[in-house]
Amino acid sequence: MDIQDLENKLKSHLSKKRFKHTLSVRDTALRYARVFQEAGLSFLEKEKSLLDEKYLNKIEIAALLHDYAKEIKNDEQINLAKFYGLDIYEEDLDRPNLLHARVGAAIVEEEFDIYDSIILSAIKEHTFAGRNMTFASKIIFLADMTEPNRDLKGTSIDLENIRALIIEKKDIELALFLAMQKKIEYVLFERKMLHPLALFSWNYMVKRTKVHANN
Ligand SMILES: [Fe+2]
Ligand SMILES: [Fe+2]
Secondary structure, eight states: OOHHHHHHHHHHHSOHHHHHHHHHHHHHHHHHHHHHHHHOOGGGGGGTTTOSHHHHHHHHHHHHHTTTTTTSOHHHHHHHHHHTTOOOOHHHHHSGGGGHHHHHHHHHHHHHOOOOHHHHHHHHTTTTOOSSOOHHHHHHHHHHHHSTTOOOOSOSSOHHHHHHHHHTSOOHHHHHHHHHHHHHHHHHHTTOOOOHHHHHHHHHHHHHSOOOTTO
């Protein structure tokens, strides 16, 4: 897929603000991915042979398309979720915009003929994370949360700390864990419903990530 063509399409498909965020997520995601690429890949285990230019290209496409469905109206989000046979939670009905990542992955598959599971799962998992995330999914989730225009207030974790964990410490698991904590704290601060998918991811991360309370 030609990246310039995709950018042109997104420019007319998305609002100015969303397009700016999208490009910023792309730049951030590629920056993070290159940090790990240059650092050596011993921590990537299964995926270590994958972090080549082809894999970076998948990260770029996923980043550009991650919010493709973000600006679809509420009723339409629900209709599309039904049309694509997605699981719809009660919390989705309350805030249909929460469907945009899952709906987005389904639309992208159909509209762009993208069947690559790395790209599709990265789009799908960008709001609530997931269990068994790929490296690409983690990078997209982190880039979406920490791109320079982002600021989530009312939480105990500074975005700068998460950025430093990625770029300087190259600790993607701890960065992901703290980003998830920050996201959940923000939902609580805003006194909004916590989506079950976010809770599943959080519980999974608590079990898998060795993080002490003082980190
Ligand atoms: Fe999003
Ligand atoms: Fe986003």
